[in-house]
Amino acid sequence: MSTMSNDPSIPKExxxxxxxxxxxxxxxxxxxxxxxxxxxxxxxxxxxxVVVVAIAAALGGLIFGYDIGGAGxxxxxxxxxxxxxxxxxxxxxxxxxxxxxxxxxxxxxxxGLFGAGAAIGAIVAPKLFDSYGRKVxxxxxxxxxxxxxxxxxxxxxxTMLQVPRLLSGAGIGALxxxxxxxxxxxxxxxxxxxxxxxxxxxIVTGIVLVSILNLWLKNWSDGWRISYGGNVVFALILxxxxxxxxxxxxxxxxxxxxxxxxxxxxxxxxxxQMDEEMKELELEAKAEVERGVSTWAEIFDDENxxxxxxxxxxxxxxxxxxxxxxxxxxxxxxxxENFFGSSGGIVxxxxxxxxxxxxxxxxxxxxxxxxxxxxxFSGGILMCFSLLMTAIFASLEETKTIGFLIVVFCGLYVVxxxxxxGPVVWVYCCEIYPLRSRGxxxxxxxxxxWTWTTIVGAVFPYAAxxxxxxxxxxxxxxxFVSIFVVYFYLPETANRTILEIDEDFKNHRPEFPRKKWN
Numbered sequence: 001m002s003t004m005s006n007d008p009s010i011p012k013e014x015x016x017x018x019x020x021x022x023x024x025x026x027x028x029x030x031x032x033x034x035x036x037x038x039x040x041x042x043x044x045x046x047x048x049x050v051v052v053v054a055i056a057a058a059l060g061g062l063i064f065g066y067d068i069g070g071a072g073x074x075x076x077x078x079x080x081x082x083x084x085x086x087x088x089x090x091x092x093x094x095x096x097x098x099x100x101x102x103x104x105x106x107x108x109x110x111x112g113l114f115g116a117g118a119a120i121g122a123i124v125a126p127k128l129f130d131s132y133g134r135k136v137x138x139x140x141x142x143x144x145x146x147x148x149x150x151x152x153x154x155x156x157x158x159t160m161l162q163v164p165r166l167l168s169g170a171g172i173g174a175l176x177x178x179x180x181x182x183x184x185x186x187x188x189x190x191x192x193x194x195x196x197x198x199x200x201x202x203i204v205t206g207i208v209l210v211s212i213l214n215l216w217l218k219n220w221s222d223g224w225r226i227s228y229g230g231n232v233v234f235a236l237i238l239x240x241x242x243x244x245x246x247x248x249x250x251x252x253x254x255x256x257x258x259x260x261x262x263x264x265x266x267x268x269x270x271x272x273q274m275d276e277e278m279k280e281l282e283l284e285a286k287a288e289v290e291r292g293v294s295t296w297a298e299i300f301d302d303e304n305x306x307x308x309x310x311x312x313x314x315x316x317x318x319x320x321x322x323x324x325x326x327x328x329x330x331x332x333x334x335x336x337e338n339f340f341g342s343s344g345g346i347v348x349x350x351x352x353x354x355x356x357x358x359x360x361x362x363x364x365x366x367x368x369x370x371x372x373x374x375x376x377f378s379g380g381i382l383m384c385f386s387l388l389m390t391a392i393f394a395s396l397e398e399t400k401t402i403g404f405l406i407v408v409f410c411g412l413y414v415v416x417x418x419x420x421x422g423p424v425v426w427v428y429c430c431e432i433y434p435l436r437s438r439g440x441x442x443x444x445x446x447x448x449x450w451t452w453t454t455i456v457g458a459v460f461p462y463a464a465x466x467x468x469x470x471x472x473x474x475x476x477x478x479x480f481v482s483i484f485v486v487y488f489y490l491p492e493t494a495n496r497t498i499l500e501i502d503e504d505f506k507n508h509r510p511e512f513p514r515k516k517w518n
Contacts, residue, residue: 117169153229379420
């Protein structure tokens with residue numbers, strides 16, 4: 001528990017004196033560019049370089065998506081299954097194939113160790129994030145991933161494939177903690193949601209890319225090595241891009257490096273936007289400059305409703321994974337193989353991945369105008385309905401007709417997830433924490449995401465073998481609960497500064513019917 005200063009000139013986080021409270025002023029801008037907000041003109045110009053930087057930072061999501069689609073598809077590749085002894089070569093009567101239990105264990109470890117590594121990366125990253133900055137965190141995470149993925153591509157036995165999954169997972173876990181926050185800190189308020197959504201867009205792009213590659217790789221005995229190691233290319237591109245990417249101005253102001261912060265801000269803002277934003281950054285960073293970075297105890301303090309925010313962030317990230325998305329994305333080829341064969345399973349997974357990709361554009365188009373809470377609420381309803389229908393059809397006899405129906409409702413589920421719980425949870429969790437708490441808070445919420453990713457990835461092979469219907473019913477139940485969490489407990493954060501978000505959390509109370517969505 002922190003001890004607050006008694007000096008009245010020092011405001012508590014989220015509460016400013018009248019003299020200190022920033023005012024929204026009309027900006028003198030080109031008449032072709034103004035937008036109206038509450039009757040005032042607001043500068044919505046966005047420098048092109050900030051979009052380039054956001055895309056580069058989102059490459060971590062592409063690496064992650066490539067791994068999801070790549071690792072899952074190898075489970076039905078003949079070359080992979082023969083190399084690791086899951087199946088026997090045709091005509092080799094002396095060969096004894098692996099048991100179904102052993103295959104489930106191997107698959108669980110491949111996915112589970114990746115998730116465990118990511119959980120470690122997510123909880124270790126805040127130390128680098130707070131002490132050395134966002135760029136150092138992304139640079140370290142990228143090289144960690146490169147080492148792990150290279151070792152996987154060169155594996156000669158199952159152990160050499162599984163153990164490096166911890167390393168590559170740690171790199172992705174650190175990137176998933178840092179990159180969305182970095183994008184959110186560099187993005188202008190009016191495009192923060194859209195640019196932060198690029199993280200999820202990159203994930204689905206990686207999934208689609210490797211799904212297309214898998215159609216070719218499955219016919220090559222060593223194609224699985226590209227499935228595990230091909231995304232090293234994107235990690236190296238990110239490492240090179242970090243040379244020109246600016247450090248987060250918010251981080252620099254928090255370290256009282258004002259000249260460096262102004263130089264970084266010049267790269268992503270127009271000249272006439274600089275002074276106003278520097279004032280806002282200095283005001284936002286005031287608590288960190290005076291009191292330092294939050295301790296772990298302060299993260300759970302009820303001051304500024306931090307305990308509420310942390311529990312909400314953990315809940316959202318947990319629900320995202322317990323809704324079943326990675327179980328479907330990791331194991332879609334295996335699930336659909338039962339209906340359409342191994343080639344049909346890979347094609348079916350590609351269909352779902354393409355749906356995932358295009359549905360994410362709905363978020364980019366609506367996340368600022370429609371808001372975070374409405375997207376999560378409506379997406380949850382669609383996901384719950386689709387999962388219930390999938391559970392029903394999964395309980396019936398395995399025919400091609402049932403297989404097509406499962407693809408249809410899995411596709412509807414993916415649409416709901418792709419425009420809501422996929423991207424919006426990452427956006428929301430990088431918006432709701434004050435600067436001095438941001439590193440540890442986002443690390444903790446990201447840890448919860450990866451913890452459940454690990455558990456779902458490790459347990460799903462056994463659970464699906466026992467009852468695929470039960471798995472989908474469980475996911476539907478989790479999403480049903482999420483609908484009420486969003487309706488009652490989520491303040492809206494679209495187009496708000498962190499100081500305004502502080503005030504919204506202070507005043508938000510559950511109510512029915514909900515009166516305030518935006």
